[in-house]
Amino acid sequence: MAGVGDQPIIIKKVKKGGDHGHHGGAWKVAYADFVTAMMAFFLLMWLINTTSPEQKRGIADYFAPASVSETTSGSGGILSGTALGADGAKAAAADQTAADVLKEQQRKSEEAAFASAAQSLRQALQDMPELAELSKNIIIDQTPEGLRIQLVDQEGRSMFKEGSATPNDRAKLLLRAIATIINKLPNRISIYGHTSASAGQGRKAEGDWPLSAARADASRRILQSSGVDPDRVYQVSGKATSEPLYPDDPTLPGNRRIAIVLLREAPVLPPD
DSSP states (O other): OOOTTOOOOOOOOOOOOOOTTOOTTHHHHHHHHHHHHHHHHHHHHHHHHHSOHHHHHHHHHHHSOOOOBOOSSOOSSTTTTOBOHHHHHHHHHHHHHHHHHHHHHHHHHHHHHHHHHHHHHHHHHHHOHHHHTTGGGEEEEEETTEEEEEEEOBTTBOSBOTTOOSBOHHHHHHHHHHHHHHTTSOOOEEEEEEOOOOTTSOSSOTTHHHHHHHHHHHHHHHHHHTTOOGGGEEEEEEOTTSSOSSTTOTTSGGGSEEEEEEEOOOOOOOOO
16 A cells, blocks of 8 residues: 555556658659659650651660670680670771761751852842843852852853953953852862864864863962962863763853862761
């Protein structure tokens, strides 16, 4: 029996249970992973829609797992007895694909630049009254060599006096207009002189070679005096009657011409 003043002993039992109102930060990590995955997914979709088939192949080759062939000649060590030739071949193929893509991109860019240059020259011929009447003396086209601009003689409208290597006033006017177009592009140029065959003589008269070469060189001098950098001149040559514009009749005036070619440039490829 407890004495007076003794306090009763109270035992308190605390029941531990899960706190369902708070789960810690695990859900944040899961949500961040989800957002990251979605970003990666949409980035992948964007890449698929914006890359060309060649670029897709190059990317696939780049991320393809390296293949190592088995051999029975190894000693069991790391890389011992394994052949890495296939991996090297795959890397070479990927480099070739990348080079092909680069060349194609440069080709398209060059085609666009040539088309713009041709349009600019045609527009200049239309806008300038002193050039408008000479538009028939200009032929612009693209060849495997590059963008070709030809100053062609018309009946009664020649670029040079007969037998002379000095351009007349209309030829000088056209050459200066062409120089402004050349100066807008970085390409090197080749200049060719052509003559026509005279009636009753062979297709290649002895004097046609030096005459066509002299006319090409005279055209070069006018282009350079109009601002074309001399270092951009790659070739100046005379072709006499060897490449007539009208093969069926090499005596036509249109076979007498000066051809200025903005050369296609080889792409700059990455080092091996």
